Amino acid sequence: MVSRYILILFVWYLTTSFQVGNDRSLNFSSNQDNTQSVTSENQTIYSVHTVNLLAEDIYHIILGQNYTAIKITPLDTVKASIRFSSDFDSLNFGAVQTDENIDIPTSFAIFSQPTKNIKLISDKSLAVRIELFYASVLPLRSPQKKNKKSNCEKPITISQTEWRQGLPEPITGRNATVVKHCVIHHSAGNNGDTNYLNTVRNIYLLHTQSNGWDDIGYNFLIAPNGTIFSGRDAQNVADEDNIQGAHFCGKNGGTMGVCLLGNYNNVSPSLDMTSSLVSLLSWKLHKEDLETTDEFPHPNSLSDHLPTITMHRTGCSTQCPGDSTALLIDTIRQKVQTEIDNCKGITKVILPSTVYKQLIYPNPSDGRFYVMIEAAAHISTYRIVNLNGKELFTGFFPFNGRINTDLQNGQYILELYSELTRVSSKKIQIIRP
Numbered sequence: 001m002v003s004r005y006i007l008i009l010f011v012w013y014l015t016t017s018f019q020v021g022n023d024r025s026l027n028f029s030s031n032q033d034n035t036q037s038v039t040s041e042n043q044t045i046y047s048v049h050t051v052n053l054l055a056e057d058i059y060h061i062i063l064g065q066n067y068t069a070i071k072i073t074p075l076d077t078v079k080a081s082i083r084f085s086s087d088f089d090s091l092n093f094g095a096v097q098t099d100e101n102i103d104i105p106t107s108f109a110i111f112s113q114p115t116k117n118i119k120l121i122s123d124k125s126l127a128v129r130i131e132l133f134y135a136s137v138l139p140l141r142s143p144q145k146k147n148k149k150s151n152c153e154k155p156i157t158i159s160q161t162e163w164r165q166g167l168p169e170p171i172t173g174r175n176a177t178v179v180k181h182c183v184i185h186h187s188a189g190n191n192g193d194t195n196y197l198n199t200v201r202n203i204y205l206l207h208t209q210s211n212g213w214d215d216i217g218y219n220f221l222i223a224p225n226g227t228i229f230s231g232r233d234a235q236n237v238a239d240e241d242n243i244q245g246a247h248f249c250g251k252n253g254g255t256m257g258v259c260l261l262g263n264y265n266n267v268s269p270s271l272d273m274t275s276s277l278v279s280l281l282s283w284k285l286h287k288e289d290l291e292t293t294d295e296f297p298h299p300n301s302l303s304d305h306l307p308t309i310t311m312h313r314t315g316c317s318t319q320c321p322g323d324s325t326a327l328l329i330d331t332i333r334q335k336v337q338t339e340i341d342n343c344k345g346i347t348k349v350i351l352p353s354t355v356y357k358q359l360i361y362p363n364p365s366d367g368r369f370y371v372m373i374e375a376a377a378h379i380s381t382y383r384i385v386n387l388n389g390k391e392l393f394t395g396f397f398p399f400n401g402r403i404n405t406d407l408q409n410g411q412y413i414l415e416l417y418s419e420l421t422r423v424s425s426k427k428i429q430i431i432r433p
């Protein structure tokens, strides 16, 4: 009998504690409050609405058509926590805020299924912009198992024309870039999402419609099952991996952006995902004749130089690609280097015109070594810096290429200059007997 009363009390608590505000209805299907909407193939694929939310009131939003993703942006400085639910999903956005350094905003959510009904509750009164996205759901492809290719061949990817079906084409106009840095990202959000094709389509809508970019920001996106999606459409300007993207806080020259789909702050990327990442990076570095130990100047580097395999957080103020990815970065570099070493001599490398063949011998050395580089590079001076970029030695490049140093044991960067232009930057190691 007592337990029965407890049960009644519990049910009373549940029903009253979640109905503190007024129920309100918002009709988004009438188009009256739309500030903007975009249509493709007779379907609204993007619409924007401005709403004043009152604290704890429950807003039942009638959409009039299916949508697949939502983004909520506060228009006030109020830090409100917004809960959202659809017929299939329930999510607490936490404190919604605008943060330009986050790849995918925390208040962007992709629905597990298209929905016509959503419900919003905010813990504080504020004005918000609600953006809705609709990417029609394409049939799921089976996981691609052929991504582990030998000889540093290009892994198989799902082309943009395959995954973009039914969505508007990207804006034309592409810049080619000579890639020196592969920048790793994650998409953040939640990890429950397993329809990766759907995720890529909705990120495409987010980047092109909400951000107003020409195309999806990344060059490649990798799903937890190892599937690699081609990102930014090359539009026949250059190879897709040499197209400048939008992912590295406004300094995208010399980079190729790769996004791991999912949130890797607390969860490690799957083996299938890292294996595809290693295949993709091995192919790319080998193609460009880069080593994982190479470092080059980049305006986004916090220490003057950026390594060839780097992370969004190394150049910009962001957590991306998550702490768990950061823990794996050295292992990823080692695996890529092993792949590249295995590939050397197997696949013909076409050198970009600005990279000259060179050899440092021996390396590691006892401080005395030879540097050989193509005469066309016109090397005049050299510089040795530590791994933090601090200059330790500088001098004229000797005619016979022989360099003697009295540096302590350790790793350094040897830079070769033609007049004032840095032509090469290679890691050297000194181990005295």
Ligand SMILES: [Zn+2]
Binding pocket: 103, 184, 185, 186, 247, 312, 318, 320, 321
């Ligand atoms: Zn990022």
